[in-house]
Amino acid sequence: MTSVTTDMIIDSSYDTFDLKFNIDTSNQQYEQGFHFDKEAVKKASAEIKGRLRQxxxxxxxxxxxxxxxxxxxxxNWSLDHKLQAANLNWSVDTSILRYGDKLQFFDTNNQAVYRSDTGTLFSVTSDTWTPFQNVDVVNAFDEFCNSAGIEMERLGHLREGRLVFASAVVNESWAVMDTDDIIAARLLLTNSHEYGKGLTAKLNAIRLVCCNGITRKVSIGQRSISHTNGFSKAAVQAILESSKQNFVDLGLLIDKFAQTQVNNREAREILVETLGDRNEEGNLVQYDDQNRLVQSSFTAFANHTSIGAHYETSRGTAWELLNCVTEQINHHSRSAGETHMNSMWNGGKARIESKMVNALALAYVSPSRNKQAQTVGVSAF
Structure with missing residues (x-):
């Protein structure tokens, strides 16, 4: 009998984690001439899930x-290798600020901060400010990840290089209602080349079946995460523990959403009240005149056509309604690339997610948990 091994299966080939097999007989013989062992397949499936989770x-x-x-x-890559792979092998330069139709005027007290390879202007600052270089920023990201015991997964930039980011694997996952509806956690570190903006940390919760992401702010209290003098172990651990706690709080809230049935009338009302357009008098316009996000999200909810709607945790629930919205802004938006990801992490799309989470928590979470739900929601951006 031919054995089934997990080495033949590529992790990223799976669109969902609903790995179930409908086999009439345990040893059905295929035309290829080998036997298909049901128990071996189950074992392989469990091993695949375990490896992916690890x-x-x-x-x-x-x-x-x-x-x-x-x-x-x-x-294990070198710093230079990472910079080259992420297209960060350029410098942040400064020059005297000149202006006028013939650049005949200049300001000795201010300077232009720009990207060396493209000339993109990042900021105008006083001549005493020294920008951090990408090599310094990525080295700081490496130092943070090493100190926290987490692994950097992705490195790049947004807004034409003004913002450098690193996404690291937080070895935490949440199974919604103990099902195969899995949410993975990522810690997002960003550093700006613009004056007055420093290092920030946020949590990304990513639903695997559809790769919808929800961004949460990581609270670090009064602890500084400035990288000017390196990271203290206490500050790094505070950020990591805060991100893990935020992830657990969000998972508990999602479990509550997954247990809450929502009918079509309620869904439409919440969408209109939370994300709807208003007329000049400040009143909500009728549903038929509402924006594309409201109408597309409701259509997906009413017809159960969003990705992942086949899960029992999702169908006809507040969790499904939330994912109808996040799917629209994650995957059906007109924006793309850096513009899209910056909005998801730092801009309008992050605020839409936060508003929807808050609205569902206020509408459906029991009074005894309203305080916790509001805290989770408010910290989203």
Whole structure:
């Protein structure tokens, strides 16, 4: 009997984790001349799931979540290798600020900060400010990940290089209601080349069946995460523990959403009230005149056509309604590439997610948990 091995299966080839096999007989013989052992397949399936879980589902997330922005990196790569792979092998330069129709005027107290290879202007600052270089930023990201015991997965830039990011695998996952509806966690570190903006940390919760992502702010209290003098162990651990706690809080809230049935009337009302357009008098316009996001999200909910709607945790629930919205802004938006990811992490799409999570928590989470739900929601962006 031919044995089934997991080495033949590529991690990223799976679109879902609903790995079930309908086999009438345990040893059905195929025309190819080998026997298909049901128990061996079950064992292989379990091993695949275990391997994917152990590496933080890296293949699935790297292939489907980042929309081609940035590049996958390995922890054992050299700093130069990472910079080259992520197209960060350029410098941030400064020059005297000149102006006028013939550039005849100049300001000795201010300077232009720009990208060396493209000339893109990043900022105008005082002449005493020294920008950090990509090599310094990525080295700081490496130092953070090493200190936290996590692995960098993706490295790149947004907004034409103004913002450098690293996404690291937080070896945590959440099975919604203990099912195959899996959510993976990532810690997003960003550093700006613009004056007055420093290092930030956020949590990305990524649903694997559709690679919808929800961005949460990581609370670090009064601890500084400035990389000017390196990271303290206490600050790094505080950020890591905060991200893990935020992930657990979000998972508990999602479990509550997955247990909450929502009918079509309620779904439409929540969408219109939360994300709907208003007229000049400030009143909500009728559903038929509402924006594309409201109508597309409701259509997907009413017809159960969103990715992952086949899960019992999702069908006809507040969790399905949330994913109808996140799918629209994650996968059906008109924006793409760096513009899309910056909006998902730092801009309008992140605010839409936050508003929808808050609205569902206020509408459906029991009074005893309203306080916790609001805290989770408010910290989203």
């Amino acid at each position: 590496n933080g589902y890296k293949g699935l997330v790297n292939d489907n979540y980042y929309k081609g922005v940035g590049a996958p990196v390995e922890s």
